Amino acid sequence: MRAEVSKIQDYAIIGNGRSAALISNRGSLDWLCWPRFDSVSIFGAILDPKTGGYWSIRLAGAAKIRRQYIDNTNVLETTFSIGSGKMVVTDFMPVTSEEEKKRRLWPEHEIIRQIRCDEGETSIVVDFDPRLNYGGIVPKIKNAGEFGWRIDIGTNVFTLRSEVELVPGDGLSAKFTLKSGNVVSFSLTFSTEAPGVVPPLDKLATEKLNLTIDWWRQWAAQSNYHGPYERHVTRSALVLKLLSYAPSGAIVAAPTTSLPERIGGDLNWDYRFAWLRDASFTLHALFGLGYKDDAEAFVDWLLHATRLTRPELRVVYDVFGERPPPECELPQLRGHRGSRPVRIGNAAIEQVQLDIYGEVVEAVSHFTRESRKLDRDMQKMLRQCAEYVCEHWYQPDNGMWEERDERRHYTHSRLMCWVALDRILDMQARGQLDGISIEKCKAERQRIREEIEMRAWNSNLGAYAQACGSHEIDASALLLAYHSFEDASSQRMRQTHERIRERLVPRLGLVYRNERSMNRHEGAFAVCSFWEADFLARGGKLSEARKVFEAALAYANDVDLFAEEIDPETGDALGNFPQGFTHLGVINAALALRDCEGGTVGFKS
Template sequence: MPEPDRPYRPIEDYALIGNGHGAALVARDGSIDWACLERFDAEPIFSRILDRLRGGYFALRPEGAFEAERLYLRRTNILSTTFTTETGVVSLHDFMVAPEDGARHPHLVRLVTGVSGKVPMVAIYRPLRGFAEAFEPLEAEDGHVTAPGHPRLAADVPFAIEGDCAVARFSIDGAEDHSFALHAEGERPLRPDARDLLEMARRAWAGWTAGAAYDGPLSDALTRSALVLKGLIYEPTGAIVAAPTTSLPEEIGGVRNWDYRFCWIRDACLSFYVLKKFGMVAESEAFFRYVCSLSEREKGGLRPLYAIAGESDLSEHAVPHFEGWRGSSPVRYGNEAADQHQADAYGQLLDLLYMYHRLGGTIPDAAAARARHLVKFSARHWHETDAGLWEPRKPEKHYLHAAIMNWVALDRAIRLFGERDDWCAERDRIVARVNGEGVHRDGYYPQYIGSNDVDAALLIAPMVDFPVDEAVFARTVDVIIERLGRGPLVYRYLNDDGLPGHEGTFLICAFWLVDALAWLGRIEEATTRFAALRALQNDVGLYAEEVAEDHTFLGNFPQAFSHLAFIHSALVLDLYAHGGRAAVRGTYADRTLRETDERRAPRIESPRG
């Protein structure tokens, strides 16, 4: 029973559930249209978000017309959807269960409960392994639906096979409930009580959020973003995926469709800062170990991104028979940007090590040795071209952002390991170049030396404590607002990047602008923009990677970097409110150690050697 008349849902129509291993997206109408259950980067079992006819899905909804409202249970990642129909009201709870050794818990649970009246319901289970071209035949028996290579669906209502779907039709009265659970393929699972699992999940999330160190303004909103980040952390390694999806486009009908189910090094320091500042101690420690393990094993330079278990082969492939969300093809898995040289990664790693050290941690010897090697490389090669952090498919350039991040690498190495003549000399040369020939004749910092174009990446310069010329930086901010700004939104750049088409505005850039304005003391502008950006969240508090000028969500969803930037900007504004411009200046480590509302700054509790 496929649903050929169901159109693609807007990206903002989805909500995330996860368990620290995999994740799923649930649409407002009760359909799970994307899910990778065992690993974020595993083959999807549901993929209708990328092809409304060929993709797999798991729908659960009233049979007739309905209205839907949804929310997350407070301080959890448990999604609650309420369906209101002419004959009654039902609620649906969707959540994932953390794997436990020796337990046969399901990966994903759906619990539907009658609230009032009597409501006819339908459940449609149509799994597809990866991006296969054909559906495996399903078998339904005794409340179980199975197929080779697919999770086992266990339910307390009977299913019948209709074509390539398993379908259950049932009615639900007030106070009655029915459950559906997806288990790993293989051993016949136990059928635990779904209400017990729901309560177990609720307690686990509530216990985790109770440990949050932040209790300032916007506590609930920031906790929601922290819960998104927690839902995107791969617990076996500590890696943070940029997003749980692939190929949601940067332009509807365009080709800018990338796989984001990997961990980018470029925001390592921002990630650690937010995790640590928010009190996510175990997560920040695990992330630090993950990044250190990557840096220690590489013989050459760092790659821009890695798989969540550290694999470096992220070969990019297209799926020609999938049409993509709203016709945006190709659908891709893997990401060839992993093979690019992005010099900013060195600064990210050294900044991370420096922050860890400042917070009382002991840098592992192997990581320190690797850092020294990378700094030597940075000192020798910073003046060379690189691919840039935005991964354009064009020849390399002398990007100012890369120069600034090489300065960060040298500066943090000097602070960590002591002054060396060559490191100090090259650090000073970078400052001279950026503030000399790097300045456009019209008095702003351009994207790269010799360019007329501007790049929102340069907004981060003062937040990493680079010694910008303040007048030039202020002019840069004004040019970015003039050329790249659209209301509170900001494009990352608008010049040619070697790809056809265009893209939406980047949320992380819009938050960088908030931070830059605060650093300049333009606090009213900063707070106004922040409030407008906060209003762009969807109804359950989630952000995508990009937003179109009409406020339509674009790009992979939900986006870790957008939520990291939202939390960071809120913390910057909080610091400013208590300490003015001085409180937001310096390095990430400086801002982490500053106290707000007499709250103790976070430190490393158990240094690791």
């Protein structure tokens, strides 16, 4: 049976800090790239149910289905009920400490799917139909006897082991019956250019499950957030951890490519890379929750990634800090629900985005607030950023939304150039940084402020506009308060928020990013909803902030995951999934509410 077409919100994610898989609420694993997030796909039915490849586990008849993550973990449980029978499928990528993995000889890449019959008797159907290289290769699956089933592609080896008999055909399939208390497991592993570890099943699968649950719970327990939105904040933190590439510390924007911002449209992009745009939000969230080790790993990656191109910075990097591949289209895939083209790579690598300098400097500023001394390389990077911003801040760019047309003098880009110089001067004043031209930085910081206050403010609109001299409204104007350029309670910011409410808010909890995206019939941009909640909290409107925040949270799927956008008419998820930027918004808005209620957030004049 071919994979059915699921909506974006029908998926949940599992992973291990190196790659991730998406599994639908029907029990079908429809997206997996190995060995990295940006590797070619092995299962890709989310982009084409006929040719993408999938791995389905289901009951033989129509069943009631519900799912959940085991508390404070990234271990997924899907329960199928039919008549008196109940089956639970537990999906996870094993994870534990590096020392434990070496001691136990765990394979580096493995998915375990464990089936347990909890009640009655259940008839189960399994279909395993991988299609490698984005559906371009139908692999030969060889019977390796007691070592399972193998797929050999060059030096790459995929091994599927099972406790039930699999029958070859279109891939492999199995039909079997379990009685209450019976458990069977499947293990899919991948190895390349090294001897493959073929793990036994039976008790070891359960042992790995328990170790994985313990590892995730120990990590989640490091969070210092214990407020009213703990469930959503913890899930968002767990999503960020899944999007982290453990060997380098990079955090990718999403684990998927080409999930559409408009169903049937062509706004389909590859997000399996790390954007500097997200840097300051990431460090704010990680440090705000107390995940200092993860924050330090991210800063280490940031310094490594930017070292080769400084003083110029790239918009986007791969997980090792290298240049992502050029953008291209995959005509063999029909796209999610017919949304073509499917793209891999991202043309944003060719763009100019001046806001990223402020993002990087703000990230370092979060990192150094505890009077941390700056090493030589970090000081060199900051001096280079200061010089570059002083010389280039007035130029047009593509902006944070990466518009693929003429460059403009975006207000947000001006803001982040101001942030770069402001935070660099702060670090210099704290004695953490030397060798900068203080007077030049102060003078250029003042020039940027005057530019924003005079040219980005549109008196006819009564608001800060999307760009200098523009008449368009953009939700990113709310970040003027987030980054302490202007107090959220100022007259100008209150008016700007009013215009955003009038033009970009279709209903409570949803915000379009700007008028252009609304006119293109994109969805509401999910992170902007959390920016609004953050803004209201900073302005002292805590009751209204909570209403907006809770209305936005209601658009998460059944396991508290968000995509990039939300369809205002249907509430359906749109865009790549799950989206790190959105989950950063959840965390930072919750932190703002907590800190504003405690009186610890103030405006930096």
